[in-house]
Amino acid sequence: MKFVIQRDQLISSVQDVMKAISAKAAVPILTGMKIDAKVNGITLTGSDSDISIESYIPTEEDGIVHVEQIEEGSIVVQARYFPDIIRKLPEKTVEIEADSSLNVTIRSGKAKFNLNGQDADEYPKLPKLQTDDSFELQSDLLKSLIKQTGFAVSTMETRPILTGVNVKVEDDTLHFTATDSHRLAARNVPVNDVSGQFSNIVVPGKSLNELYKILDDKGEKVEISVTSNQILFRTKHLHFLSRLLDGNYPETSRLIPEKSQTKLHVKTKELIDTIDRASLLARDERNNVVKLTTKDHQVLQITSNSPEVGQAAEEVSVQAMEGEDLKISFSSRYMLDALKAIEDDEVIIEFTGAMRPFIIKPANGDPILQLILPVRTY
Amino acid sequence: MKFVIQRDQLISSVQDVMKAISAKAAVPILTGMKIDAKVNGITLTGSDSDISIESYIPTEEDGIVHVEQIEEGSIVVQARYFPDIIRKLPEKTVEIEADSSLNVTIRSGKAKFNLNGQDADEYPKLPKLQTDDSFELQSDLLKSLIKQTGFAVSTMETRPILTGVNVKVEDDTLHFTATDSHRLAARNVPVNDVSGQFSNIVVPGKSLNELYKILDDKGEKVEISVTSNQILFRTKHLHFLSRLLDGNYPETSRLIPEKSQTKLHVKTKELIDTIDRASLLARDERNNVVKLTTKDHQVLQITSNSPEVGQAAEEVSVQAMEGEDLKISFSSRYMLDALKAIEDDEVIIEFTGAMRPFIIKPANGDPILQLILPVRTY
Numbered sequence: 172m173k174f175v176i177q178r179d180q181l182i183s184s185v186q187d188v189m190k191a192i193s194a195k196a197a198v199p200i201l202t203g204m205k206i207d208a209k210v211n212g213i214t215l216t217g218s219d220s221d222i223s224i225e226s227y228i229p230t231e232e233d234g235i236v237h238v239e240q241i242e243e244g245s246i247v248v249q250a251r252y253f254p255d256i257i258r259k260l261p262e263k264t265v266e267i268e269a270d271s272s273l274n275v276t277i278r279s280g281k282a283k284f285n286l287n288g289q290d291a292d293e294y295p296k297l298p299k300l301q302t303d304d305s306f307e308l309q310s311d312l313l314k315s316l317i318k319q320t321g322f323a324v325s326t327m328e329t330r331p332i333l334t335g336v337n338v339k340v341e342d343d344t345l346h347f348t349a350t351d352s353h354r355l356a357a358r359n360v361p362v363n364d365v366s367g368q369f370s371n372i373v374v375p376g377k378s379l380n381e382l383y384k385i386l387d388d389k390g391e392k393v394e395i396s397v398t399s400n401q402i403l404f405r406t407k408h409l410h411f412l413s414r415l416l417d418g419n420y421p422e423t424s425r426l427i428p429e430k431s432q433t434k435l436h437v438k439t440k441e442l443i444d445t446i447d448r449a450s451l452l453a454r455d456e457r458n459n460v461v462k463l464t465t466k467d468h469q470v471l472q473i474t475s476n477s478p479e480v481g482q483a484a485e486e487v488s489v490q491a492m493e494g495e496d497l498k499i500s501f502s503s504r505y506m507l508d509a510l511k512a513i514e515d516d517e518v519i520i521e522f523t524g525a526m527r528p529f530i531i532k533p534a535n536g537d538p539i540l541q542l543i544l545p546v547r548t549y
Numbered sequence: 550m551k552f553v554i555q556r557d558q559l560i561s562s563v564q565d566v567m568k569a570i571s572a573k574a575a576v577p578i579l580t581g582m583k584i585d586a587k588v589n590g591i592t593l594t595g596s597d598s599d600i601s602i603e604s605y606i607p608t609e610e611d612g613i614v615h616v617e618q619i620e621e622g623s624i625v626v627q628a629r630y631f632p633d634i635i636r637k638l639p640e641k642t643v644e645i646e647a648d649s650s651l652n653v654t655i656r657s658g659k660a661k662f663n664l665n666g667q668d669a670d671e672y673p674k675l676p677k678l679q680t681d682d683s684f685e686l687q688s689d690l691l692k693s694l695i696k697q698t699g700f701a702v703s704t705m706e707t708r709p710i711l712t713g714v715n716v717k718v719e720d721d722t723l724h725f726t727a728t729d730s731h732r733l734a735a736r737n738v739p740v741n742d743v744s745g746q747f748s749n750i751v752v753p754g755k756s757l758n759e760l761y762k763i764l765d766d767k768g769e770k771v772e773i774s775v776t777s778n779q780i781l782f783r784t785k786h787l788h789f790l791s792r793l794l795d796g797n798y799p800e801t802s803r804l805i806p807e808k809s810q811t812k813l814h815v816k817t818k819e820l821i822d823t824i825d826r827a828s829l830l831a832r833d834e835r836n837n838v839v840k841l842t843t844k845d846h847q848v849l850q851i852t853s854n855s856p857e858v859g860q861a862a863e864e865v866s867v868q869a870m871e872g873e874d875l876k877i878s879f880s881s882r883y884m885l886d887a888l889k890a891i892e893d894d895e896v897i898i899e900f901t902g903a904m905r906p907f908i909i910k911p912a913n914g915d916p917i918l919q920l921i922l923p924v925r926t927y
Contacts, residue, residue, distance in 0.1 A: 252829060252858055259826050275859075282826055286859035448637050448660055451630060480630055481653075481664035 172208045172244025173268040176228065178260060178279065180237050181213075184226035185254045187409065188217035190381045191224040192250045198295070203247040205294045206267070213238055216297070217250065222378050223297050224385070225410040240266075245291030248275055256284050297412060300403045305396040306340065306365040310386045310406065313393050316347045317383045319358045319512040319539055324376035325351035335373035337420040338402075340365050348423055349376065354505045355423060355542040356512060373420050374402055378413035385409065427542060428528060431521035435471065436491040436534060439518050442473075443510045449475040449483045450503035459503040460546050468492045475503070490517060499525045500548040506531075509541035550586045550622025551646040554606065556638060556657065558615050559591075562604035563632045565787065566595035568759045569602040570628045576673070581625040583672045584645070591616055594675070595628065600756050601675050602763070603788040618644075623669030626653055634662055675790060678781045683774040684718065684743040688764045688784065691771050694725045695761045697736045697890040697917055702754035703729035713751035715798040716780075718743050726801055727754065732883045733801060733920040734890060751798050752780055756791035763787065805920060806906060809899035813849065814869040814912060817896050820851075821888045827853040827861045828881035837881040838924050846870045853881070868895060877903045878926040884909075887919035 188204055196202045196219050205216040212229040230238045246269035257265065260279035268276045269288055277284040308316075317336075325333035330352070337348040340362060348357045382404055386393070394405045397415075404411040446461055453459045453475040461475045470486045499522060510518065515533030522529040531541040566582055574580045574597050583594040590607040608616045624647035635643065638657035646654045651666040686694075695714075703711035708730070715726040718740060726735045760782055764771070772783045775793075782789040824839055831837045831853040839853045848864045877900060888896065893911030900907040909919040 249858060255829050256826070259822075259829065261822060261826075281865075282823070282861070282863045284826075284830070284859060284861045287857070444637075444639060445660070448634070448639075448662075451633050451637065452662070479665070480627060481662060483660070483662045485660045487659075 172206070172246055173240065173242040173266070174208045174213060175239045175264055175266045176213060177237050178257065178263055178265050180228050181257055181265060182254075184213075184215050184228055184408075185257055187226045187385045188215045188224050189250060189254055190385060191217035191219055191222040193219045194251060196220075200247060200289055200293050201295070202250055203289055203294075204250045204253055205245065205247050205291055206269075207245045207291070208238075208241055208243055210241055210243060213241075216294070218295070218297065221375060221414050222381060223410075223412040225297070227408045227410075229408075244269060245294075246273065246275055247289040247291050247294050248286055249288075252286065256286075297410075298401065300396050300398055300401060300412070304370075304398075305394055306345075306362050308345070308360075308362070308393050308395060310391040310393050311388050312360060312390075313404075314383055314386055314388065315514070315537075316345075316358055316360065317379045319514075320347040320349040320356040321376050321379050321383070322508050322512065323349040323351060323354055323356035323541075327351070332373055332416055332418040332420055334377075335375050335416040335420075336379055337371065337373050337423075339371040348420075350421075350423060350426075350542075353502070353544050354509065355426060355540075356509065357423070357540045357542075359538045370397075371420065372397055372402065373416040373418070374413060375416055382411050382413075385411065426528060427530060427540065428521070428523045431494065431523050433465065433494040433497045433522040434492065435465070435489055435520045435522075437471070437487060437489055437518060437520065439510055439513060439516055441487055442518070443507060445473045445485045445487050446503050446506055446510075448485060449473045450507070451475075452477045452480055452483045453503055460500050460548060461503045461506070462498065462500045462548070464498045465489075465492060465496045468496075494522075497522055497525065499529070500546045501529075501543055502546060505543050509543060512541060513539055550584070550624055551618065551620040551644070552586045552591060553617045553642055553644045554591060555615050556635065556641055556643050558606050559635055559643060560632075562591075562593050562606055562786075563635055565604045565763045566593045566602050567628065567632055568763060569595040569597055569600040571597045572629060574598075578625060578667055578671050579673070580628055581667055581672070582628045582631055583623065583625050583669055584647075585623045585669070586616075586619055586621055588619055588621060591619075594672070596673065596675065599753060599792050600759060601788075601790040602759075603675070605786045605788075607786075622647060624651065624653055625667040625669050625672050626664055630664065634664075676779065678774050678776055678779060678790070682748075682776075683772055684723075684740050686723070686738075686740065686771050686773060688769040688771050689766050690738060690768075691773075691782075692761055692764055692766065693892070693915075694723075694736050694738065695757045697892075698725040698727040698734040699754050699757050699761070700886050700890065701727040701729060701732055701734035701919075705729070710751055710794055710796040710798055712755075713753050713794040713798075714757055715749065715751050715801075717749040726798075728799075728801060728804075728920075731880070731922050732887065733804060733918075734887065735801070735918045735920075737916045748775075749798065750775055750780065751794040751796070752791060753794055760789050760791075763789065804906060805908060805918065806899070806901045809872065809901050809908075811843065811872040811875045811900040812870065813843070813867055813898045813900075815849070815865060815867055815896060815898070817888055817891060817894055819865050820896070821885060823851045823863045823865050824881050824884055824888070826863060827851045828885070829853075830855045830858055830861045831881055838878050838926060839881045839884070840876065840878045840926070842876045843867075843870060843874045846874075872900075875900055875903065877907070878924045879907075879921055880924060883921045887921060890919060891917055 207214040262280040266278040273288040275286040275288040345362045396403045449461045474484045517534035585592040640658040644656040653664040653666040655662040723740045774781045827839045842850045852862045895912035
C-alpha cells in the first residue's frame with residue numbers, strides 16, 4: 172500500500188474516525204485505525220462495540236486532486252500515535268506506505284516515521300446494512316434534532332432504554348423524543364419519501380452526540396437506513412453506523428398535559444439570564460432548585476435561597492399571561508437546558524399547577540416541546 | 550459600607566485577587582474576599598498562607614469615574630460565590646452594600662443578591678513591609694524573567710528550596726535562576742538604583758507563576774521590596790506579597806561548563822518542531838528521550854525509538870558547527886521548555902561530551918542560559 176495525500180484532508184478524516192476509536196476497546200485491533208487505499212480513494216475506519224465510522228477521501232473531487240501515486244492495499248495503524256503524527260508533520264502533503272512486513276512509513280518533508288502496523292485482514296468486517304427502510308434529511312436539520320433532544324437522555328444505567336433517543340416515523344412525520352423521567356424533550360419534522368416500514372427505534376444518546384460533532388452545518392444530504400439492530404447515517408464522505416438499544420421505549424405522549432391553568436409568554440434570553448444568575452445560589456442545594464412566582468399578571472419573579480450563603484431575586488417582564496397566579500419550584504439546570512434548546516426569541520410556558528409537569532414551547536416556529544417535572548419544596 | 554462601581558473594573562480586580570484565595574484555606578475567613586471602601590477608592594484583598602494580593606480601584610482616574618456614592622466601610626464576602634455573581638450581573642454598574650448585621654446586598658438592574666458576609670475586623674492584617682531594600686523593573690521585563698526561568702523549578706517537595714526561583718542582585722545585575730537538578734534556567738538583567746542591600750532570596754515558583762498571570766504587558770513600573778521572609782511586588786493598582794522560601798539556594802555557577810567540545814548554531818523554530826515531532830514516539834519511554842546526532846558538520850539528526858510503536862528520524866540543517874561530532878540523548882520535554890524560553894530566532898548549543906550537561910543560549914540578544922543534563926542510553 173502506498174499513497175501521497177493532502178495533509179489537511181487526511182487530518183479532517185482522521186479526526187472524524189477517531190470519534191469511534193476507544194483506547195480501551197476489548198478487541199485489541201479496534202484500538203487501531205484501518206486505512207484502505209483503492210485507486211478511487213482512501214477510506215479510514217474506526218470502530219468500538221457501539222459505533223463504527225468510515226471516512227472516505229476521493230482521489231479527485233471537483234477537479235481537485237486529494238490523493239496521488241496510489242498503490243492499492245490496507246493496513247491498521249495505532250490510533251494512539253497516528254493522529255498526532257499527521258497533525259504535526261511539516262509539509263502540506265504526506266506519503267504513507269506499508270510493506271508486506273506491516274511496517275508503515277510516513278514521510279513529509281524531512282520528517283520520517285516508521286510505525287509498526289497490524290494486518291488489515293484481522294480487522295473486523297463492518298456489517299453491510301441490507302435494508303430498504305431509509306429516508307433523507309439535511310445535515311443541519313438532523314443536527315438541530317439531536318441538539319434539541321439529545322441532552323435530555325438519562326445518564327443512569329438503571330433504565331438503559333432511557334439513555335437513548337426514541338426515533339420514529341409516523342404519517343410522514345419524524346419524531347425525536349428523549350427523557351430521563353424528570354424531563355422530556357421532543358421535536359417533530361415532516362419527512363418525505365420514507366421507503367419501507369420505519370419502526371420505532373432507540374438510538375444511544377452517545378452515538379447521536381458523536382454524530383453531531385462530525386456532521387457539517389452546510390445542509391449536506393444524510394441518508395438514514397435502519398435494520399432491526401443498527402442505524403446507518405450516510406453522507407457523501409461518511410458512513411456512521413450505530414447499534415440500537417434493545418427494548419421498548421415507554422409511551423410518553425400521556426405525560427404531556429393537554430390543558431393549562433397558567434400560560435406565560437416571555438422573552439427567552441431574559442429568562443435564561445435570570446435563571447442562570449439565580450442558579451448561582453442554588454448550586455449545592457436540592458438539585459439547583461429555583462422558584463418562579465407570578466405577580467399580578469405583570470411580572471414573574473425568579474428566586475433562589477441557600478441558607479448558608481444568601482438569596483437571589485429578580486423580576487422578568489411577561490409579554491402576556493393567562494390563567495391563575497402560580498408558585499412553582501424546579502431544577503434550574505433542566506430549565507436552562509430546555510430554554511437553550513429552543514431556538515426562538517420568545518417562549519410559551521404552560522403550567523397545570525405547582526406539582527404537575529409543565530411544558531415549554533417556542534412562541535413561533537418549530538414544533539419543539541420541552542417538559543419538566545417540578546420539585547416539591549416546603 | 551456602600552458604593553456603586555463599574556462592573557468591568559470590579560471583575561478585573563476580583564479575578565486578580567482570586568489568584569490568592571484557596572477554597573481549602575486553613576483559616577476559614579481566608580476563603581473569603583475582603584472589600585474595603587474608602588472615599589478614594591475600593592480595595593479588594595485575597596490571601597492564603599503563601600501569597601496575598603491587594604487590588605485597588607481608585608474612585609477616579611484620568612478623568613474617568615470608576616466608583617460613586619461611597620459610604621466607607623469593610624466586609625468579607627464568600628469568594629466561592631462573589632466572582633460568578635459579579636460576572637453574570639446584567640448591567641454595567643453594580644451597587645454593593647453591607648449593613649451592620651453583615652448582610653451584603655448586590656444590585657444591578659433588576660437583579661438583587663443577598664449574601665451572608667463576615668466581619669472584616671476578623672480578617673488577618675497583612676504585614677506592612679518595612680524595608681528600604683527595593684528596586685524597580687518594567688512589568689514586561691519581569692514577566693520575561695519569570696517565563697524564562699520559572700518553568701525549571703522542581704515540582705518535588707523532596708528539596709523544597711528547589712521549588713523556588715533564586716533571585717539576587719550583584720553588581721547592579723539582577724539574576725533569576727531556577728533548577729530542578731536535571732536542568733537549569735538563568736537570566737540576568739541590569740538594574741539601576743538598587744537601594745540598600747538586596748540579598749540572595751528564593752521566591753516560590755508558584756507565587757511567580759500567579760504574579761505572571763496578573764501583571765500586564767504594558768511595561769508598567771513594578772517596585773520590588775524585600776525583607777528577610779517576604780517579597781512585595783507593587784504597581785499602581787496592585788500589591789502582591791509572597792513569603793520567601795527558607796534555606797540556602799545551592800551554588801549553581803560551577804555546574805555551567807566553561808568550554809565546549811561541540812558548538813552548534815541552529816534555527817530555533819526548526820529545532821523545536823523537529824524535537825516536538827520526534828517526542829511523539831518517545832512519550833512512554835524513558836522520560837521522553839530523543840537522540841541528537843551530528844553528521845559531517847552539515848546537519849544534525851533527531852531520532853526517537855519506541856520498540857513497541859516505531860521510530861522517528863528527521864534532519865535539521867545547521868547554520869554553523871564547530872568542534873567534534875557528537876551523539877547525545879536528552880529529555881525532549883526539557884529541551885522544548887528550554888528552546889521555547891529563548892525568544893530568539895537562532896540558538897547556540899554548546900556540548901562538552903555525551904555525558905556532560907550542555908547549554909543553550911540565544912544566538913543574539915538577552916543573556917539567557919538554559920542548561921540540560923543528558924540521559925544515559927545504551
